[in-house]
Amino acid sequence: MIPTREQAIELLQKYNTNEALIKHALNVEGVMRHFAEKNGEDVEYWGMIGLLHDIDYEQFPELHNVKAIEILREHGIDENVIRSIISHGYGLCAGVDVEPVHTMEKTLYAIDELTGLVNAAALMRPSKSTMDLEYKSLWKKYKQASFAAGVNRSVIERGCEMMGADLKEIIEETITAMRKVETNA
Numbered sequence: 001m002i003p004t005r006e007q008a009i010e011l012l013q014k015y016n017t018n019e020a021l022i023k024h025a026l027n028v029e030g031v032m033r034h035f036a037e038k039n040g041e042d043v044e045y046w047g048m049i050g051l052l053h054d055i056d057y058e059q060f061p062e063l064h065n066v067k068a069i070e071i072l073r074e075h076g077i078d079e080n081v082i083r084s085i086i087s088h089g090y091g092l093c094a095g096v097d098v099e100p101v102h103t104m105e106k107t108l109y110a111i112d113e114l115t116g117l118v119n120a121a122a123l124m125r126p127s128k129s130t131m132d133l134e135y136k137s138l139w140k141k142y143k144q145a146s147f148a149a150g151v152n153r154s155v156i157e158r159g160c161e162m163m164g165a166d167l168k169e170i171i172e173e174t175i176t177a178m179r180k181v182e183t184n185a
Helices: 005-015 019-038 043-052 066-074 079-089 103-124 135-143 153-163 167-184
Strands: none
Touching (some): 005 019, 005 043, 019 167, 043 079, 043 103, 066 079, 079 103, 103 167, 135 167, 153 167
């Protein structure tokens, strides 16, 4: 089964109650939709992958992606969907190491971490919003290892390399996409 957006949200909420994790999933969904549209790809499919990418993280952080496979299979989710979802943990999650090969997977790999950085930078602004967040401001934060220290910048950079994309462009597009999410919230 390939879940609809509604089914993906229902599944996400079944395993996640933490508002920050749900917001992260919605941000990743929005950014994935943005890049799908930009690439002429299936916006609904890419968005659904973004929604479900951390389905297991709240309950099983030490078994992230291992448990996702179990959960998604239990719900009859298509194996291609599962593969795409777990590819975002390439080189990061113990027990599962699926290299991102499709454009969608490479995009998810790069922007998962980046959305966290953009969100953290937005929360530091007086507006607490991405609406007035600009690349230059984010870039200053990006270069400060102590800012949002949990964000793995090497994953962002490696993801951009996999995509054959410029880091600056991906950051700017991610900010733009997160503004759309914020506007539609």
